[in-house]
Amino acid sequence: MxxxxxxxxxxxxxxxxxxxxxxxxxCAVACKMENETPRDCFSTWVESWDAGTYPAVSxxxxxxxxxxxxxxxxxxxxxxxxxxxxxxxxxxVDPDRCIGCKYCMAACPFQVRxxxxxxxxxxxxxxxxxxxxxxxxxxxxxxxxxxxxxxxDLSDPASDIARRLAEVDAERLLPELGGEVAVYYVGLSxxxxxxxxxxxxxxxxxxxxxx
Amino acid sequence: xxxxxxIVLYLFLAGLGAGAYAVTVLIAHRTPDAPKTLxxxxxxxxxVVGVGLILLMVDARAGMLNPLxxxxxxxxxxxxxxxxxxxLSAFMVVSLAGLVLDLAKRRVPVWLEAVxxxxxxxxxxxxxxxxxxxxxxxxWHTPILPxxxxxxxxxxxxAAVALVGTCVADERRGVRQMLARTRIALPAVELVLxxxxxxxxxxxxxxxxxxxxxxxxxYATVFWVGLVTVGLAFPLAANxxxxxxxxxxxxxxxxxxxxxxxxxxxxLRYLVVCAALPLS
Numbered sequence: 312m313x314x315x316x317x318x319x320x321x322x323x324x325x326x327x328x329x330x331x332x333x334x335x336x337x338c339a340v341a342c343k344m345e346n347e348t349p350r351d352c353f354s355t356w357v358e359s360w361d362a363g364t365y366p367a368v369s370x371x372x373x374x375x376x377x378x379x380x381x382x383x384x385x386x387x388x389x390x391x392x393x394x395x396x397x398x399x400x401x402x403x404v405d406p407d408r409c410i411g412c413k414y415c416m417a418a419c420p421f422q423v424r425x426x427x428x429x430x431x432x433x434x435x436x437x438x439x440x441x442x443x444x445x446x447x448x449x450x451x452x453x454x455x456x457x458x459x460x461x462x463x464d465l466s467d468p469a470s471d472i473a474r475r476l477a478e479v480d481a482e483r484l485l486p487e488l489g490g491e492v493a494v495y496y497v498g499l500s501x502x503x504x505x506x507x508x509x510x511x512x513x514x515x516x517x518x519x520x521x522x
Numbered sequence: 523x524x525x526x527x528x529i530v531l532y533l534f535l536a537g538l539g540a541g542a543y544a545v546t547v548l549i550a551h552r553t554p555d556a557p558k559t560l561x562x563x564x565x566x567x568x569x570v571v572g573v574g575l576i577l578l579m580v581d582a583r584a585g586m587l588n589p590l591x592x593x594x595x596x597x598x599x600x601x602x603x604x605x606x607x608x609x610l611s612a613f614m615v616v617s618l619a620g621l622v623l624d625l626a627k628r629r630v631p632v633w634l635e636a637v638x639x640x641x642x643x644x645x646x647x648x649x650x651x652x653x654x655x656x657x658x659x660x661x662w663h664t665p666i667l668p669x670x671x672x673x674x675x676x677x678x679x680x681a682a683v684a685l686v687g688t689c690v691a692d693e694r695r696g697v698r699q700m701l702a703r704t705r706i707a708l709p710a711v712e713l714v715l716x717x718x719x720x721x722x723x724x725x726x727x728x729x730x731x732x733x734x735x736x737x738x739x740x741y742a743t744v745f746w747v748g749l750v751t752v753g754l755a756f757p758l759a760a761n762x763x764x765x766x767x768x769x770x771x772x773x774x775x776x777x778x779x780x781x782x783x784x785x786x787x788x789x790l791r792y793l794v795v796c797a798a799l800p801l802s
Contacts, residue, residue, distance in 0.1 A: 375802075384657065390603035391594035408594050410585030412578075414603050416524045420658045422800050431583025485801055488657065 322381075322400040323438055324465040324493035325452070326472050326481060327374050329502050332459040334359045334372035341454035345439060352425035354436035355451050359512045362505035371502050374460070376451070377402060377423045377436035378484065381491035385415035385424065393433075399464075400493060401440055406432045420485050438462075465493065525795050528581040533649045533791040534678070535574035536610065537671055538784075540646035541679015543567045543617055547635050549683070549700070556696050559687035564624050566686060567617045571645075575610060602655050606648045613641035646675035659798040660725025661732045667794070670715040677708040678787035681757075681780040688777055695769075698776065702765050709758040709783070716749070716790075725801060732799045741797045744789060753786015 339356045348354055355376035362371040379402045386394045386402060393408035394415050404415075411431035416424045424435045439449035443462070447453075452462040463472035481495040496502075546563040549556055585591050595607045616638040620630045650668030657663050680701055687697030720736065723729040736745045760779035764771040 387598075387600045388603065388655070390596070390598055390601040390607065391591065392597040393594070406584075407588075408591060410582040410588075410591045410595070412582045412585070412603060413524050414601070414652075417653075418656050418658060420800075421802050422658070431585070431587060433584075488801075 320400070320466060321398070322465045322493060323443055324379070324400075324463070324472060324495065325376070325438070325449075326461040326475055326479075326495045326497065328459045328461070329371075329373065329496055329498040331457040332357070332372045332374060333457055334370060335456060337454050337456055338374060338451035338460065341450045342436075342439075345442075345450035346437070348425070348434060349427045349429065352427065352434065354423070354425075354434070356513065360507050361509035362502075362507060364506065364508065368508060369505065371505065371507075373496075373499075373502055374451075375421065375423060376494060377419075377438075378421050379436075379438065379493035380420075381493075384418040384420065388414045388418040390414065397440065399444065401438050401443070402435070403437055403440060404433055404435060406430070406434075409433055420488055523796055525581070527792075528577045530788070530792045530795050532574040532577045532581075533671070533795070534788045535570045535577070536649050537646050537675030537791075538678040538682055538787065539567045539571035539574070539617070540613070540642040541675040541677065542570070542682050543613075543638055543642040543679070544676065545679050545683040545701075546620075547639060550630065550635070553696050553700055556687060556690075556693040556700075558690045559683065559693050559697055561624060562686045562690070563683045564617070564621045566682060568614060568621060570682075571610065571614055571617065575614070602648070602652050606652060609641060609644045609648050613638070613645045616641050643672065646672045649675075653794065658800045658802075659732075660723050660729035660801070661719070661794060661798040663724065664719060664722060666715060666719045666722065670712065670719060670790070673708055673712050673715060674787050674790050676704075677712065677757075677783050680705060680708070681783035681787075685777065685780045685784075688773070688780075694773070698764075698769060698773075702761065705761045706758060706765065709754045709761075709786075712790075713750070713754050713758075716754075728799050728801050732797060735799070736793060736797050741793055745793055745797075748789040749786055749793060752782045753789055757783045757786070 334357050336357050339353055342355045343353065346354060355374060358373045358375060360371050362369050379400060381400060383394070383396060383402050386396055390412060391408045391410055393405050395403060395405065397403045409432045411426060411433060413426055413433065415433055416426065424433050426433050443449055448462050452460040461472050461475055463470040465473060465476070467473055476495065479497050481497060482499040483492050483495055484499070542563055546560055546567065549560045549563065579586060596604050598604050616634060620634060620638060623630050647668045650671035653662035654664065654667045684697055684700070687693055720733050723733050735741050757779040760771060760775060764776060
């Protein structure tokens with residue numbers, strides 16, 4: 312998996328342990344306060360639903376955020392070059408080049424981009440670039456009450472995240488799309504396998520139809 | 523839903539303009555007794571494409587608020603939208619040049635018409651490719667979409683010019699007989715393409731849910747009544763009847779059929795844009 316890459320280029324990534332995530336949404340709140348995203352716009356959120364059939368029921372929690380794809384569709388479709396891949400493999404938007412065409416929002420396989428109603432500019436998770444580029448952790452990571460989010464350099468075999476990835480059987484969302492992502496999960500198959508017994512709470516909205 | 527009615531209208535108008543341009547070239551060469559319809563068609567093309575482009579810019583709010591950012595639009599050669607900007611600009615320039623020559627009572631050179639036809643085809647196809655490269659929406663991610671949009675563009679272009687021509691009393695007859703067989707073939711081919719699009723939609727459960735919402739769910743009424751019946755089956759039947767009876771179908775009914783083609787062209791874009799579900 313990602314940790315097997317031998318490369319001098321740093322590649323920031325995240326590993327989320329679903330077996331310990333309790334769906335408290337502290338990450339979503341911390342992200343919103345740190346990045347001051349517009350109203351109704353979230354760069355990370357937790358999707359939660361009831362899973363299983365009585366009496367074997369549980370609460371499934373699945374945090375979502377930009378997967379910082381190596382070959383990012385949002386970057387290749389952006390007509391103005393506003394979406395780009397920064398150093399460390401982080402996908403960012405330069406708001407001064409964004410015209411708000413929303414092509415990137417359509418292209419994103421994970422549907423994690425939002426458009427600011429007021430400015431018309433598109434925004435997204437930056438892995439808290441103002442922090443992570445200074446060696447600090449993204450706010451969702453440092454806030455997490457169960458330490459479910461692990462963050463670091465996927466290319467550095469000595470990093471906490473690379474060592475953890477070597478131990479666990481990490482999975483990613485939409486593996487059928489191929490390409491390389493920077494967000495991995497522990498326990499994803501189990502979480503998605505149990506039959507849904509309720510609507511999905513998605514960023515404060517109840518989404519009945521889909522996962 | 524990421525894109526709304528403004529983008530739906532833009533896709534519809536760009537296609538209509540492309541189709542109408544092809545029709546004006548045909549009229550210029552094959553129907554010499556319809557000069558007013560030809561003139562009207564030449565005005566119609568840049569007008570509808572222009573309205574579409576304005577809608578596109580208004581929808582891109584950050585660009586409207588900072589117009590200089592539109593200068594960046596061609597800076598990413600891998601973006602289909604950047605190609606579209608070049609294609610649409612070329613099409614606008616060529617169609618306006620043709621109109622200016624026509625208004626100046628000069629002949630539109632054949633090479634300019636050839637460039638215009640190429641730009642028109644590129645415009646119609648581009649509106650499908652724009653969506654077609656997006657893997658996130660299974661309904662869009664198919665090579666059928668550009669073909670379907672080109673066929674629909676031709677149909678709506680003919681209908682729009684035919685409606686304009688119907689308003690010119692002494693040219694009504696010629697315009698009505700224009701492209702009689704094509705007007706039957708296009709909705710028939712489009713029906714097959716829509717069927718193909720739905721039966722070949724990939725994307726597992728998400729693709730299935732999209733098709734389900736069109737055939738029997740949230741968008742079923744618009745799909746069956748609006749697109750299939752009003753937009754395709756009715757114009758097809760009316761044109762078949764009109765050809766068989768030697769223009770025996772009442773003129774008013776044929777006007778309704780042309781309007782149906784336009785409604786169908788709009789609803790096709792509406793359904794493709796709005797009913798598509800994302801992978802996540």
